[in-house]
Amino acid sequence: MSISDEAAERRALLHYVLAAQKAIADLRPAQMRFEKLPTAMSQIGLIVETTESAANQIMQAVDEIMNVRVDLSPAAYRSFVEEKCLAVLEACSFQDITGQRITKVVETLLTLEDKLAALSSLLGEEAEAAPEPEGDAVLLNGPAMPGEGVDQDEIDKLFA
């Protein structure tokens, strides 16, 4: 290898290292670790809490309506049911709140995805397949996406 070839190779290596250093710096790993990801996890925790609280509030109101005293006057009955229906409507506000929290989490994930994609591309990294689950774990997919899975009628045919 000539001296000029060796110098060119060193320059290319230097550019590669500087680019990698910039890509890693752009990831802002400390900010991700100590700020963005903990915030996203907190948001998800609050989504679980909010939806659970709303479901309980709705079920409480419905339970009370179903067990309403039979000796109430029509006016008192109406007032009671209206009050409980209002509680149900109020509880349904969780959808707006959780929607906003989910949007924030999605934004964080998209940012992280962009930065990791840039780093991965720079490193010339091939996509690595996730480890395959084994045994009965293969069957755990969670709720099916629209258009996937089978419906109750199809299941009923299997049990007919």
Added chain:
Amino acid sequence: MSISKDMAILIVDDYKTMLRIVRSLLQQLGFTNVDEATDGKSAFDMIAARPYGLVISDWNMQPVTGLDLLKQVRANASTANLPFIMVTAEARTENVVAARQAGVNNYIIKPFTQQVLKQKIAAVLGDF
């Protein structure tokens, strides 16, 4: 065949909200003798300790899944014939087939209605 409304029923789900929903639906159907468990392991301990007439279980729970619970129930001579309904969001054909092969008596997809729950209980235990 007619079933007793006093029959002990065990409902198993790791979401307390779902336990409350299923319990409420069962109460509306007249079943008040209902116990709850939040995972497959505690459910199996409860089944071993008390005779139940029916188990209604979620699938996706840790550390012991509903499918594991079903297999344990079927493997135990004293509970091998215990009626078992799976109530789950796992809706792929292979899930239903695996549960069927493990000996589940019926399978309900979440979300479901009280009418569906009533139909499946009647299909497994008879009219009530």
